[in-house]
Amino acid sequence: MRLNLLKVSAWRKHVFGVLALVAIVACALLAYRSMNEGPGKPQSDSIVLVVPDNLSGENRIYAQAWMDAALEEGVRLSTVTASEFVRHGLNGERDYSAVILPDTVHRSMTTAFVNKVRQFVEAGGALMQVYDAGILNENGFYEQGASRMSDVVGVQYGFYARLRNDMAHQATVYGAPEVMVGLHIPPGRWIAKDGRAMLSGYGEDMLRYPAMHTGSGYTGKVLMVSDENSIIAGERKLGKGRVLFVNLPLGYLKLRTDGVLLHGFLNYFATGMLEQPKLSPAPQGIGGLVLNWHCDAQICIDAVDSLIKDGVFKRGPFSFHITAGPDQRQFNDGRGVDLANNAAFTEVVRGLMRDGHEIGSHGGWIHDWFGLNVNEKNQSSMEIYLQKNADAIQTLTGKPQTEYSAPTGNQPEWATRWLDEHHVKAYYFTGNIGQGPTRTYRNGRRDEHIWSFPVQTYGQYSTIEEAYMSDIPETEIANWLTSLVRFAAGTGEIRLIYFHPPGAVRYLRAIDALLESADAEQARHQFQWHTMTQMADFAQRREQTVWRLASDRNDVRVTAENKESLDALTWLFPTDRYARPRVESGQGSVSMQGASWKVVAGPGNRIVIAAALKGSGA
Known part of the structure; x- marks a missing residue:
């Protein structure tokens, strides 16, 4: 019996020894795998925005803008402080997949933190380094040479000691067309020039952005450059990890209504570089367009009849917005739609409603006069015209207005608040261009409930009338419109374009090309038309x-x-x-x-x- 017990004991020791050896080997293999995993692998599935420990109240809006952009892009993002990032992992927490160092609010960093970031990347993490993050040391001073982050991003920049206030300049930004599309920047928001794609905007073909001068010899894949060949954006490997360098103040720009670049680079980083799953911005993941028609004068009425005869409104659904008063340019000119007293046109609009189109409000009763005169200081005298127009639309449709477009694109902040208070779901103004439905930021304030629909532009033009007056060939406009359809279908994104019916009649072949291109993509289940109200409802539920x-x-x-x-x-x-x-x-x-x-x-x-x-x- 004693011999059997000794045998059992020896057998147990042998088994436990084998199991211990297996456990040691498994741990070693797990550690090896963890050390050799690239960014975004299953042990590392979180992206964090690293903000300063002492982030001030007035700067918290920048972090909120990044979080909003991530939410709208369908990307998972959380915030941590710099000290939390340095301490992370000491208690066995899972590694981060990637970190983002934002511009403007994270200019000052300790050397220890900079070293920690470099170690993180070399060990397999991913970094998105934005503009002036870390440009100052912990004492708030510039380095004598280039930025300490230069070796991380792969190019020298931040030459304050040598250039002083000329360290940054206003740069025209170029990239290849495929890069722009990869950043979800639609055609028209960039235009082809000398074989390259150049960022442009409403009223200005060549937009200029704040960017830092960089040295030469960038060791990575160039995404964008400036007109004087500074690196504006690039991607490179560092150790086992990767770095996306964006030499543009993305957060600063978003807070001033230009959010297309922050959104584009955030999406590129999370889904392009890290290949993480994302929540699509479109219903069923099918891209599409919102087509917003503005009817603001008598001359619109005959043009609408022509478009109906051409079969334009058999497509859609579209958003159709009306300036309802009897005048257009000024009081008593009699050029307006006069919706309440125009029985024939009222019946036309009811027909559009029956076909599924959404009727909205185009501003303040007298189109040109309201658009040219409304400002931040005259709410008390001007809001009555917003109400008159809203009442006229409600009388026609039998329901409160849900969408709005700003006459001449002029939208004081109080007007947006007024719309929000009156439960309008969606609006557009020309201060915001290029991206999909968004919560717009203006002067450090965020739209709380209402959705902004940035308009798409063709270079400096936002309307067909402007293109017509500049003698832009119809074939050129047709190419742009059909390229927007392909963009939406290919990226699964939603964008808004708008026309006035009289201008559309002048470019009817271009409109037909747009609709035929959309028909073809829709037949392939790659494209869908939406109204502003439909997309606002979806975006709200998605949020x-x-x-x-x-x-x-x-x-x-x-x-x-x-x-x-x-x-x-x-x-x-x-x-x-x-x-x-x-x-x-x-x-x-x-x-x-x-x-x-x-x-x-x-x-x-x-x-x-x-x-x-x-x-x-x-």
Whole structure:
């Protein structure tokens, strides 16, 4: 008996020894894998925006702008302080996938923090370094030479000691057309010049942006350059990780209504470089356009009749906005639509409603006079005209107005607040161009409930009338409009364009080309028309969706909930990284769209999606 017990004891020691050896080997393999994983692998699925420990109240709006952009882009992002980032991992926390160092508010950094960031990247993390982040040391001073971050981003910059106030300059920005599309910057927001794509904007073909002078010899993939060949944006490897350098004040620009660059680079970083799943901005992940018609004068009425006869309004649905008063340019000129007393036109508009088009308000009763005279100081005398126009639209449609467009593009901040207080869901003004539906920031203040729809421009032009007066050939406008359809279909993005009916009649072949291109993409289930109200409702429901991204063994898992419904919300997984996703819980369909797996949620309130990483053995 004693001999048997000794044998059992020896056997147990042998088994425990083997198990211990297996555990040691497994830990070693896990550690090796962790050390050799690139950015965004399953052990590292979170992206963090690193902000200063002493972020002031007035600068918190910058962090909020980044978080809003991530929410609108369908990217998971959280904030941590610099000291939290330095301490992270000491208690066994999971590694971050990537960090973003934002402009403007994170100019001062300690040397220890800079070294920590470099170690993070070299070990396999990803970094998005923006403009002047870390340009100052912990004492608030510039370095004697270039920025301490120069060796990390791959090019020397930040030469304050030598250039002083000329360290930065106003730069015209260029990139290849495919880079612009990859950043989800639509054609027209950039125009081709000398074989390159140049950023442009309403009223100015060649926009100039603040950028720092850089040295030569960038060691990476150049995405954008300035007119004097400074690096504006580039991507490079560093150790086992990667760095995206953006030499533009993205947060500063977004707070001044120019958010297309922040949104574009954030999406490129998260989904292009890190290949993380994203929540599509479009219902069912199908890109599309909002076509907004402005009818502000009598001359619009005959033009609408011509467009109806041409079959334009058999497509859509479109948004159709009316300036309802009897005058157009000034009081008593009699050039207005006079909606209340124009029975024939009222019936035309009711026909548009029956065809599914949304009727909205185009400003303040007398189009030109209101647009030219409304300002931040005259709310008390001007809001009555917003109310008169809203009342006229409600009398016609039988419901309160839900969408609005600013006459001459002029939109004082009080007018936006007035619309918000009157439960208008969506508006447009020309101060915001190029991107999809967004919460606009102006002068440090964010639109709280209403959705802004930035208009698309063709270089310096936003209307066909402007192009016509500048003798832009109709074929050129047709090419631009059809390229917008291809852009929306190819990227799955939503954008807004607008016309006045009299201008559209002058470019009718271009309008027909737009509609025929949209018909073709719609037949392929790659394109959809929307009204502003439809997209605002979807964007609101999408914003209220709570979803998490996590990894478990070889799977990346998305868990999403919405108290109202998840219906038509769509998650995209890059096909070159993920195997076909599985819906583990809830309702959803899986298909392939371009370079992504597309998972479209059904009408339930919760869904769990899992996707195995390719090459993981799953």
